[in-house]
Amino acid sequence: MKKWFLAAWLTVLTSLAQANLVIEITQGRDDAMPLAIVPFAVDGAPPAEDVAGIVAADLHRSGQFAPIEPRDLLSRPGRGQDIIWRDFRVMKSDYVLLGRVLPQPDKNYRIEYELHDVSREAQVLAAHYTATPDQLRDVAHSIADKVFEQLTGIQGAFSTKLLYVTMNERDRFPFQLQYADADGHRVNTILRSREPIMSPSWSPDGSRVAYVSFEGDGLPKIYVHQLATSERRVVSQGQGINGAPAWSPDGTRLAMTLSRDGTPQIYTLDLHSGALTRQTRSNAIDTEPRWLPDGQSLIFTSNRGGGPQIYRLNLRDGTARRLTFEGSYNARADITPDGRHLVFVHRNGGQFRIGVQDLKRGTFNVVTGSNMDESPSVAPNGTMIIYGTQSDGKGVLEAVSIDGRVKVRLPSREGEVREPAWSPFL
Numbered sequence: 001m002k003k004w005f006l007a008a009w010l011t012v013l014t015s016l017a018q019a020n021l022v023i024e025i026t027q028g029r030d031d032a033m034p035l036a037i038v039p040f041a042v043d044g045a046p047p048a049e050d051v052a053g054i055v056a057a058d059l060h061r062s063g064q065f066a067p068i069e070p071r072d073l074l075s076r077p078g079r080g081q082d083i084i085w086r087d088f089r090v091m092k093s094d095y096v097l098l099g100r101v102l103p104q105p106d107k108n109y110r111i112e113y114e115l116h117d118v119s120r121e122a123q124v125l126a127a128h129y130t131a132t133p134d135q136l137r138d139v140a141h142s143i144a145d146k147v148f149e150q151l152t153g154i155q156g157a158f159s160t161k162l163l164y165v166t167m168n169e170r171d172r173f174p175f176q177l178q179y180a181d182a183d184g185h186r187v188n189t190i191l192r193s194r195e196p197i198m199s200p201s202w203s204p205d206g207s208r209v210a211y212v213s214f215e216g217d218g219l220p221k222i223y224v225h226q227l228a229t230s231e232r233r234v235v236s237q238g239q240g241i242n243g244a245p246a247w248s249p250d251g252t253r254l255a256m257t258l259s260r261d262g263t264p265q266i267y268t269l270d271l272h273s274g275a276l277t278r279q280t281r282s283n284a285i286d287t288e289p290r291w292l293p294d295g296q297s298l299i300f301t302s303n304r305g306g307g308p309q310i311y312r313l314n315l316r317d318g319t320a321r322r323l324t325f326e327g328s329y330n331a332r333a334d335i336t337p338d339g340r341h342l343v344f345v346h347r348n349g350g351q352f353r354i355g356v357q358d359l360k361r362g363t364f365n366v367v368t369g370s371n372m373d374e375s376p377s378v379a380p381n382g383t384m385i386i387y388g389t390q391s392d393g394k395g396v397l398e399a400v401s402i403d404g405r406v407k408v409r410l411p412s413r414e415g416e417v418r419e420p421a422w423s424p425f426l
Contacts (some may be wrong), residue, residue: 021162021184021397021417027407032066033151035059036093039070040113041078041100047136051101051111054140055147058158058183062148062383063406068093080114080123088118095124097147108132111139115147125150137185157381158182161423163200163209164397167416177211179423184410190225199244200419203251206426210235210245210254222256224271235269244288248295255279255289255298266300266313279313280320288332289313293339299323301331310344324357326364332375336382341402343376343385354387356402367404377422378402386410388418 037056052070059065070076074087077098088096099113108130115125125146129139138159145156163179173192177200180187191197195214202209209225220242225232236242240259247254254269266280266289280286284304291298298313302320308331310324324330329347336343339359346355351371357364372390379386384406386399391409395416399408410417 021180021187021410026398026409027063027405029063029405032064033095034068034091034093035065036068036073036088036091036096036118037070038073038076038078038096038098040098040111041076043100044103047101047103047109048133049136049140051136051140051143052097052099054137054183055097055144058141058144058156059148061183061408062158063401063408064148064152080116083116083121085118085121093118095151097143099143104130109136111136111143113143115150137181141181141183154383155381155425157379157383157422157425160380160426161202161206162386162397162410163202163421163423164417165197165200165419177209179209182422190227190230198419200421201246202421202423203247204249204424205251206423208251209421210247212243212245222254224254235271240264246290246298248291249293250295255291257287257289266298268315279315279318281318290334292335293337299333299335299342301333310342323359326355326357330355334376334378334385336378336402337380338382341378341382343378343402345374345376354385354400356385356404365404367400367402368398368407370398373398375419377420379422380425384408384422386420386422388420 037052040052056067060067068091075084077083078100096116096118102110104110110128110130112128114123117124131139141158144158148156160182161179162182166176166178167174173194175193175197176189177191177197178187178189193213193215198212200209200211207227212220212222214220221234222236222242222245223232224235236256238258238260241257241264244257245254252271256267257264258267264285264287265278266286268277268279282304284302286300286302288301289298296315299310301308302311307328309322310330310333311320311322313320327346331345333342333344342357342359344355345352352373353366354368354373354376355366370389374388376385376387384399384401386397388395389398395418397410397417397420
């Protein structure tokens, strides 16, 4: 078996315990839109969560916006009629977001917000929410989503989740499968294990995850795990490799890599009937399948041309077409939700970086500058890519915009973290 496949399959995954990921913006856009986010007015004791602060952090992290520091604001209106427009023109702010957090008799909150266009002196967006104290972060992410969509025309992805694998060698169960908000907060542990966990992926509705676990007998098995109930079941445990599960767009099938017939090949499993179908029949290693949005095609990695490259498989007739030709190593691909951009690990001069190929125009760009990048996963709005990499000899997560102009680091405070998967819209 080729060394590149062994390395991908046997890499021990890493990580943190019950700690939030840290967000560090390492590169932003020079043309980010100036935006004034006024601290929300609070009637009574301030809540545990700073709603406006969370919204500002979300929008800043996108790289599209440059929120003005609250301490630099010349005024802090709580309602639209209180805005002194010249205060925001002086600061060259294109828009101003303001709001109110109003405690209710039932101990819940009413959160109101308004977005105003400074140049037109006009309100462009307004809404309100009722939330429990535990839902304030959800409200803040939702506001950020709405503002992002209003100003960019692209659906915001701040209310999504990140799934990843962690390891803490000092823990009794060192391997953990966890998910958190897209900003790294509110970590939830799905599974703790003494054995490695690999290749986690979300179902299209976000209610289930699939992953590979070596627990029990130390051999790889593919599980499907219900998040609401923690109920899980083994869906593949054949002899040899059981790996790289990927959900079909309708959530009824899993594509996976199995070596039950010898060389690793691509199979699909019908989760209702249990029917298993072999999809590739080559003498090469075919692995790392991902579904295209049409549900009728897969992309996968194969060394059938000599070295690992990305291919597209037509499930109707079984034909495979090579997609990548830049360099001798391209693997571990993902696809943007519109099916246009192929995202993958590209080796360049001995360094492993994230590449983006426009399947419509045929252009290719390397969008990261590190040297040990792996496991890219695209946000459901197609704007950002999260991936695993190395920093100071330790595994961390980083994110980069699809054009490479914005970079964000998400290190853990307590160890290493890898194998990220971005959730669908929830």
